[in-house]
Each structure stands twice: as structure tokens, then as C-alpha cells.
Amino acid sequence: MRERFISGFDHFVLPFMLGMIFVLVWCAVGLIKVMVQIERKDRIKVYKSLINPKIMGKNIRDWFCDCLFHVKLWKRNKVLGYMHSSIAFGWFMLIVIGHIETFLYIPERGGLFYYPIFFRYFMAVESTTLRGSLLFFLMDFFLLVVLSGIILAIIKRFRSKLMGMRRTTKLTLLDRIGLYSLWAIFPLRLIAEGFTAGVGGGSFLTVPVNWVFASILSKPENFTIAWWAYSIALGTFMFVLPFTRYMHIPAEILLIPLKNAGIKVRRPRKGYALAELYSCPSCGVCLDACPMSVDKAGLKNTTVYYVRQVKRRNEPRALAIADKCLMCGKCSVLCPIDISATDLRLALRKRQPYNIGHDFSYLDKLPNGALSSAVSVGGEKVLYYAGCMSSLTPMVSQSVQKVLTTAGIEFTLMDENGTVCCGRPLLLSGRTEEAKALMEKNKEIIRESGAPILLVSCAICYRIFKEDYDLEGIQVIHYTEYFEQLAAEGAIKLNKQKLKYVYHDPCELGRGCGIYDAPRKALTRVGDLVPAGKERKESICCGGSLGSLTLSHEERGRITDHSIRNLTANSPDRIVTACPLCMKTFSRQSEVKVVDFAQVIAENIIE
Amino acid sequence: MKRNVLIIGGGPAGIEAARRIRDYGHTPILIEKEARLGGHLAKWHKLFPDGESTEEVLTALTSDMEGIKWFTDTAIVSINRLKHLYVAIFSNGITVQADAILFATGFSLFPAEKKEEYGYGIYNNVVTNADLEHFFNTGNDPRIKDPKVIGFVHCVGSRDEKAGNRQCSKVCCATAVKQACEMKERYPDASIYCFYMDLRMFGRKYEDLYLNAQRKYGIFFVRGRVSEVSEDIEGRLVVKAEDTLAGKPLRITMDLLVLMAGMSPCIENPEIASMTGIHMGEDGFFMPRDLMLRPVESHSKGIFLAGAVTGPKTIPETLNEARAAAMAIDNYFKQKAE
Numbered sequence: 001m002r003e004r005f006i007s008g009f010d011h012f013v014l015p016f017m018l019g020m021i022f023v024l025v026w027c028a029v030g031l032i033k034v035m036v037q038i039e040r041k042d043r044i045k046v047y048k049s050l051i052n053p054k055i056m057g058k059n060i061r062d063w064f065c066d067c068l069f070h071v072k073l074w075k076r077n078k079v080l081g082y083m084h085s086s087i088a089f090g091w092f093m094l095i096v097i098g099h100i101e102t103f104l105y106i107p108e109r110g111g112l113f114y115y116p117i118f119f120r121y122f123m124a125v126e127s128t129t130l131r132g133s134l135l136f137f138l139m140d141f142f143l144l145v146v147l148s149g150i151i152l153a154i155i156k157r158f159r160s161k162l163m164g165m166r167r168t169t170k171l172t173l174l175d176r177i178g179l180y181s182l183w184a185i186f187p188l189r190l191i192a193e194g195f196t197a198g199v200g201g202g203s204f205l206t207v208p209v210n211w212v213f214a215s216i217l218s219k220p221e222n223f224t225i226a227w228w229a230y231s232i233a234l235g236t237f238m239f240v241l242p243f244t245r246y247m248h249i250p251a252e253i254l255l256i257p258l259k260n261a262g263i264k265v266r267r268p269r270k271g272y273a274l275a276e277l278y279s280c281p282s283c284g285v286c287l288d289a290c291p292m293s294v295d296k297a298g299l300k301n302t303t304v305y306y307v308r309q310v311k312r313r314n315e316p317r318a319l320a321i322a323d324k325c326l327m328c329g330k331c332s333v334l335c336p337i338d339i340s341a342t343d344l345r346l347a348l349r350k351r352q353p354y355n356i357g358h359d360f361s362y363l364d365k366l367p368n369g370a371l372s373s374a375v376s377v378g379g380e381k382v383l384y385y386a387g388c389m390s391s392l393t394p395m396v397s398q399s400v401q402k403v404l405t406t407a408g409i410e411f412t413l414m415d416e417n418g419t420v421c422c423g424r425p426l427l428l429s430g431r432t433e434e435a436k437a438l439m440e441k442n443k444e445i446i447r448e449s450g451a452p453i454l455l456v457s458c459a460i461c462y463r464i465f466k467e468d469y470d471l472e473g474i475q476v477i478h479y480t481e482y483f484e485q486l487a488a489e490g491a492i493k494l495n496k497q498k499l500k501y502v503y504h505d506p507c508e509l510g511r512g513c514g515i516y517d518a519p520r521k522a523l524t525r526v527g528d529l530v531p532a533g534k535e536r537k538e539s540i541c542c543g544g545s546l547g548s549l550t551l552s553h554e555e556r557g558r559i560t561d562h563s564i565r566n567l568t569a570n571s572p573d574r575i576v577t578a579c580p581l582c583m584k585t586f587s588r589q590s591e592v593k594v595v596d597f598a599q600v601i602a603e604n605i606i607e
Numbered sequence: 608m609k610r611n612v613l614i615i616g617g618g619p620a621g622i623e624a625a626r627r628i629r630d631y632g633h634t635p636i637l638i639e640k641e642a643r644l645g646g647h648l649a650k651w652h653k654l655f656p657d658g659e660s661t662e663e664v665l666t667a668l669t670s671d672m673e674g675i676k677w678f679t680d681t682a683i684v685s686i687n688r689l690k691h692l693y694v695a696i697f698s699n700g701i702t703v704q705a706d707a708i709l710f711a712t713g714f715s716l717f718p719a720e721k722k723e724e725y726g727y728g729i730y731n732n733v734v735t736n737a738d739l740e741h742f743f744n745t746g747n748d749p750r751i752k753d754p755k756v757i758g759f760v761h762c763v764g765s766r767d768e769k770a771g772n773r774q775c776s777k778v779c780c781a782t783a784v785k786q787a788c789e790m791k792e793r794y795p796d797a798s799i800y801c802f803y804m805d806l807r808m809f810g811r812k813y814e815d816l817y818l819n820a821q822r823k824y825g826i827f828f829v830r831g832r833v834s835e836v837s838e839d840i841e842g843r844l845v846v847k848a849e850d851t852l853a854g855k856p857l858r859i860t861m862d863l864l865v866l867m868a869g870m871s872p873c874i875e876n877p878e879i880a881s882m883t884g885i886h887m888g889e890d891g892f893f894m895p896r897d898l899m900l901r902p903v904e905s906h907s908k909g910i911f912l913a914g915a916v917t918g919p920k921t922i923p924e925t926l927n928e929a930r931a932a933a934m935a936i937d938n939y940f941k942q943k944a945e
Binding site (some may be wrong): 391392394395398525584589 | 730834905
């Protein structure tokens with residue numbers, strides 16, 4: 001191989017070079033910005049994680065699996081997965097092999113950005129070697145892979161259903177420019193390389209293209225036009241990249257080590273949040289996931305549009321979306337980058353001024369003494385916290401007590417003399433300080449009781465006890481797990497009846513705390529369990545969630561209907577849920593009887 | 608020319624309308640899905656404001672059924688429209704051709720167990736207004752055992768968006784005051800509390816009933832909703848509420864809690880609407896053609912509405928509407944003949 005031009009330069013590389021430099025500067029500034037905005041102790045955490053081989057190993061794995069292979073999308077839909085990984089991995093390989101070629105044949109040009117990209121323009125083949133043919137073959141092969149992905153991407157624009165997506169995001173003008181230039185890059189590369197294949201060499205793809213061009217066009221010397229077009233397409237893509245959804249390509253590279261270092265969202269659009277916002281690829285997976293999308297008008301409240309509004313600094317609109325959200329977390333679970341959708345919104349909610357002065361003086365007047373006298377310290381086994389929802393659904397706490405009594409377990413009711421709220425509703429509305437006042441009081445009561453086990457029958461309370469209370473030495477357990485454990489140990493005996501149950505995963509318990517199996521196992525002991533249309537981490541919020549601050553009754557009602565339809569897909573006799581709020585919400589609208597998990601167990605227990 | 612009028616629902620509206628239609632010279636066919644005529648009225652004991660016996664009212668209404676064809680234990684299977692006629696098939700196999708149909712299908716009592724926080728069906732000593740009337744009629748209810756403290760909860764499933772009923776049921780306030788007085792007469796030593804949001808004593812003599820309840824019977828009226836009900840170890844009810852006038856929380860131990868279940872739209876309304884094309888309002892009750900001027904006509908030709916099918920009503924209002932519907936049907940036939 002030899003160089004065709006002594007200067008090793010042609011003006012057509014300029015669009016690409018300028019675009020490339022622009023993107024690199026932009027990303028460097030962004031990286032510094034994110035790192036400066038992150039809190040000091042978080043920053044130290046990040047640096048430490050980079051020298052931790054375990055976390056670094058995970059980073060490398062995630063970079064490959066998420067950025068290049070899109071493993072999450074493969075799991076969702078094979079065609080969608082192929083489309084993304086073919087473009088990402090194919091392109092990555094073109095760049096890598098381009099560099100290998102440059103370093104092998106003309107190492108002195110290795111420092112030039114553009115050389116590996118436009119290698120075939122600058123080089124001429126003198127003799128064929130096996131190594132050279134192999135490299136050329138690989139280049140053509142990966143170009144073909146990318147092109148197949150581009151064809152799928154074009155099909156997806158018009159028929160997204162083929163790839164398992166009912167809806168896709170509405171693109172902005174710049175997104176469109178980015179999209180079209182991305183589509184143009186690789187066909188133009190094929191044409192450009194096809195023109196030069198006669199001189200610069202090629203393989204199974206570019207050489208036939210060269211034959212075609214040579215037979216049609218008389219003057220193949222005009223091929224610089226094709227290289228110009230290719231370079232301009234690249235340049236355009238890079239110039240618009242920071243302002244489009246394609247910013248997710250560089251941003252995700254940064255997001256992965258931050259996430260693996262355990263950094264959390266603290267502010268609505270700074271620091272880690274900024275990295276997340278720019279990592280959102282606007283793919284629209286959250287559109288189908290969001291329970292609010294049962295209404296067409298609800299689509300604008302999904303995470304992808306929230307991200308867009310925050311990026312645009314449209315705070316009123318972003319706040320409106322943040323307040324509407326049910327905080328069910330389904331979008332985060334399905335999101336290819338695991339965006340912390342609820343944390344981002346919560347961070348914005350927290351910043352809002354709050355003018356309601358809560359009077360917590362009653363906490364000091366509570367008959368705390370009565371409780372601690374009822375609990376003989378050390379003698380009790382279980383402290384049962386029913387939560388305030390149980391006042392609205394007395395059946396739940398009654399059933400739990402029946403099961404405990406039948407199993408012969410000593411227990412004390414923590415909230416017999418008045419419930420102190422667990423604090424989760426306040427926390428969800430962004431009122432951290434107020435929630436803390438309640439949490440401290442509850443902690444005091446729990447500690448004073450001396451019980452080693454805190455049993456909770458409300459999924460909402462359970463989540464905050466588990467996540468935000470620091471109850472070292474005390475086991476916090478949800479009644480679904482506890483009853484399943486009792487049944488497995490033989491402490492309670494259950495009747496099996498010929499009834500078909502469907503189990504609804506409450507958001508706070510399933511996606512929130514990862515409890516999916518215990519309730520299902522227990523239910524199979526008392527009857528037949530039929531699957532819902534979508535379940536486990538894809539279960540649909542009941543619509544009653546405390547998370548939303550502004551959703552109307554009508555909107556909630558439609559979500560509830562949708563959720564019930566999903567649950568009754570296999571015509572069950574009973575809908576079982578393990579959250580009193582879900583039960584209350586469903587029973588208003590369901591034709592199938594809705595019961596609480598505790599009720600089912602209590603009804604079928606052999607006394 | 609004699610014409611057939613099919614009347615669906617044998618409550619006060621249906622019975623009264625049937626008699627009036629007969630008086631206009633047409634042939635009423637009355638069907639009732641339950642075993643006896645009278646609807647909800649037949650299950651009641653006495654009526655506000657004067658304590659008139661429902662038995663007497665019903666006897667007077669059904670004293671003269673000459674010329675009316677009526678079927679009990681009968682429901683509608685299907686209704687089809689031919690050009691100027693409706694063909695209805697009954698569950699007893701009879702097919703009827705009707706020139707006009709009157710829906711007097713009334714309301715469904717709100718299922719009090721839906722408001723689980725009040726403990727109906729969970730705690731032993733919680734009953735509904737309908738249960739209490741049944742007790743007055745039969746003197747037999749295991750849940751009512753010489754109560755010393757009794758509470759009445761107004762608006763159970765009324766004016767409650769979360770329960771899916773936004774409307775006021777209109778009759779429960781007066782019914783609660785009436786029932787409270789009746790309980791006081793039976794159990795003179797009992798203390799009785801009524802928990803209300805607003806007292807809507809709109810009708811003639813209703814205010815007297817309310818004043819009497821306070822002066823003569825010494826019933827306590829508490830403005831505020833009951834927030835929660837629980838059971839203590841002895842099985843008595845612990846009722847928590849807020850007295851919003853005094854601004855204080857209350858906690859009262861009771862022996863009996865009566866829930867004033869409101870009026871919900873008849874549960875069969877959606878089915879009827881899809882069968883006949885009658886317009887259903889957002890609240891689930893049927894929409895008349897014009898609430899002011901044509902309150903007994905539906906949007907479908909030849910189909911009329913009377914009574915609580917278009918929203919909660921008292922007995923006198925229902926009877927008047929039945930008469931208005933009979934007249935509207937007669938006018939409809941006259942116009943058709945022209």
C-alpha cells in the first residue's frame with residue numbers, strides 16, 4: 001500500500017474534522033460540568049470506583065453490553081435489538097479496524113483523526129496480501145451490518161409496531177436533521193468507497209459497486225464529490241449531535257461509571273441528573289410503559305417528554321409533568337438506560353416552596369407510654385404496623401391478626417392508639433423534612449418496643465421502612481413474605497380451593513422492593529394462580545397511587561379500568577393485591593371481586 | 608284506538624303510571640323483576656315527614672289494578688324497535704308489542720360494603736338504612752341488641768367522588784332524622800348521634816322533623832364525616848370523627864352504627880341504554896330530553912322515563928312524575944294519530 005497524496009490531506013475532510021473537534025470540545029466541557037456539579041463526597045466515590053477492579057470490570061461490561069450491544073433492547077425485541085446493536089457495534093468496528101489499518105500501513109498518520117475514516121481515499125493498493133484482504137473484507141462486512149441496521153431504522157420510522165413499539169417519540173426539528181444525516185452517512189460511505197475501490201481497494205461490497213459505477217460513469221475521477229458528501233453528512237451529524245437525542249451516545253459512556261459508583265440524583269438538572277438527561281435516547285419505550293398513556297393526552301406526561309422539558313429549562317411545564325406522575329417506576333424498569341424517572345421528578349418537587357405549616361406537636365402528646373407498657377420489652381416477637389390505610393380497609397388488619405393468632409405468634413399492634421403516618425406520602429410529594437419528623441417518632445416507638453421483627457401490611461409503608469428508616473437490628477418484613485415463610489415452615493396450614501386468583505403487583509412492593517415471588521408462592525397454596533396480561537415488573541399501576549399530586553379522578557379511573565382489563569385477561573375469580581390502596585382503588589371499579597392477600601390467607605387458614 | 612304501553616319497573620312510579628295510562632284509555636303492561644310490586648318502597652317501614660306507613664301507601668296505590676296487565680318475577684330479555692313499534696321479550700317467555708315504553712326502573716341502593724372504612728359486613732354492629740327499615744318491619748336483626756349508643760352516618764356513597772357517586776341522594780338526610788327519632792322511641796335511653804356533611808332538609812315539614820329530633824328526642828347532630836371505625840376488645844364499635852364546628856376530633860364507643868346508603872344509578876342502566884339508545888348521563892342516571900321542559904321524555908321516540916331513573920327523588924316527586932309521564936305518553940299517541 002502506498003499513500004496517494006504526499007500531503008495526506010484533502011479539503012473534503014474539513015466538515016468531518018470541524019464536526020469532530022466541536023463534539024469533542026462539547027463533551028469535554030460537559031464532562032467537567034457534570035463532575036463539578038456532583039457533590040464532593042459523590043465525586044470522591046466516583047474516583048474511588050475507578051480504581052476498584054470490581055466496579056471497573058462492571059463498567060467495561062456495561063459499556064460493551066449497553067452502549068454497543070444493547071442487550072436490554074435484545075431482550076425486549078430481537079429486531080429492535082439488532083437494529084441498535086448493528087449500527088452501534090458495526091460503526092464502532094469500522095472505526096476500530098480503520099485505526100488498525102492506519103497503524104499497520106502508515107503509522108506516521110496515526111495521529112490524524114480523519115485518516116482512519118477516509119483511509120481508502122488516501123491509500124492506493126499495490127499488491128494484494130492475505131492480511132490486507134482480510135481487513136478489507138471486515139470493513140465491507142461491518143459496513144453491510146450497519147447498512148442493514150439503517151434499513152431497519154427506516155422501516156421502524158414508518159412501522160414501529162414491527163419492532164414491538166406501539167408508539168414512538170415525536171422528534172424535534174434538530175432530531176430529524178440528526179436522524180436524516182445519520183441515515184445518509186453509511187450509504188454515502190458505500191458510494192464513496194465504491195468510487196475509489198478501483199484505486200484504494202475494496203472487498204465484496206465496494207468492488208461490485210465500483211464495477212457498476214465504472215460502467216455507468218465515464219469519469220470516475222469525479223469521485224471527490226462523493227467523499228465530500230460523505231464528509232458533510234458526518235460533519236452535519238456531529239454539529240447537531242449535542243442538541244439532539246444522539247447526545248446519548250457520548251453521554252451514556254459517562255453515565256455508566258457514575259451509575260456503577262452508586263451516585264444518585266440529587267438536583268433536578270445538575271450533576272448526575274444532567275448525565276441522565278443527556279443519556280436519554282428519546283427512544284419512547286416509556287410511552288408504551290406509562291400507565292397515563294391510556295389517554296392520548298397523557299402521553300405528554302411521560303418521562304421522555306419530561307426530560308425534553310427539563311433540558312429546555314421549561315420549568316412550569318416540567319413541574320406540571322412531575323406533579324402528574326404516579327411514581328409507579330415502570331418506565332425506569334423498561335428504560336434502556338435505567339433512567340431514574342421518579343428521582344428526577346422528586347428532585348424537582350422538592351425544590352418547590354411549601355407554605356403549609358405542619359403542626360406535629362401532637363406527636364409528643366401521643367399515648368406512647370401506653371404502648372410501651374403494653375409491650376413487655378424483649379418478650380414480644382412481632383410488632384405489627386398496620387398503617388393509616390388500614391383504617392380505610394379494616395379487613396386487612398383484621399385478617400393479619402387472625403393469621404398471627406392462628407399461628408400462635410405473640411404480637412403487638414403498633415398503631416392501636418393512633419397511627420403515626422410512615423411518612424411515605426410526604427416523601428413522595430417532596431417534603432423530606434416533614435416526613436423526617438414522622439419517621440423519627442415511629443423509629444422511637446419501634447425501638448422502644450424492643451421487638452426484633454416489624455411486620456408491615458401496607459406496601460407503601462413497607463417501602464419507606466425498608467429504604468429510608470435506619471432500623472438496624474430489626475427485621476422489617478412484609479406480610480406476604482412473612483405468611484409465605486409461616487406456610488413453608490408449617491406454622492400455618494392452608495386449605496386449597498378451586499378458585500382462580502390473579503395477583504396484582506403493587507408498584508411499591510414489586511418494582512419498589514422487588515417482592516414478586518412470595519405472594520405468588522403463597523397463593524398457589526390456596527388456589528390456582530392465573531397470569532395477568534402484563535405482570536411482575538411490567539405490572540400496571542392501579543391508578544390510585546399517592547405519587548401523583550394532580551391527576552384527576554377521571555384520569556385515574558381510566559387507568560384503573562385499563563389495569564383491571566390487564567388483570568382479568570385470563571378470567572380469574574378474584575383479583576388479589578398486597579397493598580390496601582390498590583385494593584381500595586380496584587374495588588371501586590372492578591366487576592371481579594378484589595381481595596387483599598391477607599384476606600385470602602385468613603379465609604383459607606385451618607384453625 | 609287502544610295502544611299498548613310497556614312499563615318496566617313495578618315501584619311507585621311504575622304502578623302510578625300504569626293506573627293513569629289505563630285511565631287515559633290505553634293498555635298498560637307492567638313488569639317487575641322481584642316477587643312483589645312496590646320496589647324499594649315495599650321494603651321500607653314508614654315515610655318521612657309524617658311517618659306514614661308504607662303498607663298503607665302501597666295498598667292505596669295497588670287498590671285499583673283493574674285493566675292493568677302485570678307480571679312479577681319478570682325481567683326484560685330484549686327490546687327491538689320495529690318502525691313504530693317496540694317488540695319486547697320477557698324472561699317468562701311472553702312477547703309483547705308496545706307502542707310506547709316507560710322506564711320506571713328506579714335506582715340501586717349504594718352497596719355500603721364499598722366504603723370499607725365504615726366496616727359494613729366486617730364488624731358485627733354496622734347496618735344500613737335499608738337493614739334498619741327491615742328491622743322496623745320484622746323486629747328481627749341479630750345486630751341490633753338493645754343499643755345504648757347509636758350513630759347515623761349520612762352520605763354513605765353520596766357526594767363522594769371516590770365512591771363514584773358525585774350526586775346528593777336527596778332523601779337520606781330526612782330518612783336519617785326520621786330513623787333516629789324512631790330508634791329513640793324504641794330505645795329511649797339510647798344516645799343517638801347523626802354525623803352529617805350538610806343537612807339538606809329541603810321539603811315542607813322536613814325542618815320541623817329536624818327541630819323535633821333535637822328538641823323532643825334529644826338527638827345529637829355532629830357536623831363532620833366519620834373518618835374511621837374499629838372494634839374494641841368487647842366487640843363495641845369505636846367511631847372516630849371530627850366535629851368541624853367545634854374543630855375537635857371525636858372518639859365515641861357505640862353499639863350500633865347505621866350507614867345511610869345513598870341512591871346509585873340502577874345497575875342495569877348501561878345495558879338498557881345500549882338496548883334502547885336512551886342517553887345516559889356522566890353520573891349513570893338517564894338523561895331526559897330536557898331537564899326543565901321535557902323531564903319525562905327520553906331522546907328515543909316512544910320511550911319515556913319516570914321516577915328515580917333520572918336521578919334521586921322523593922316519593923311524592925316520583926308519583927308526580929309518573930302522572931306527567933302518563934300524560935306525555937297520551938299526548939304522544941294523540942300526535943301520532945293526527
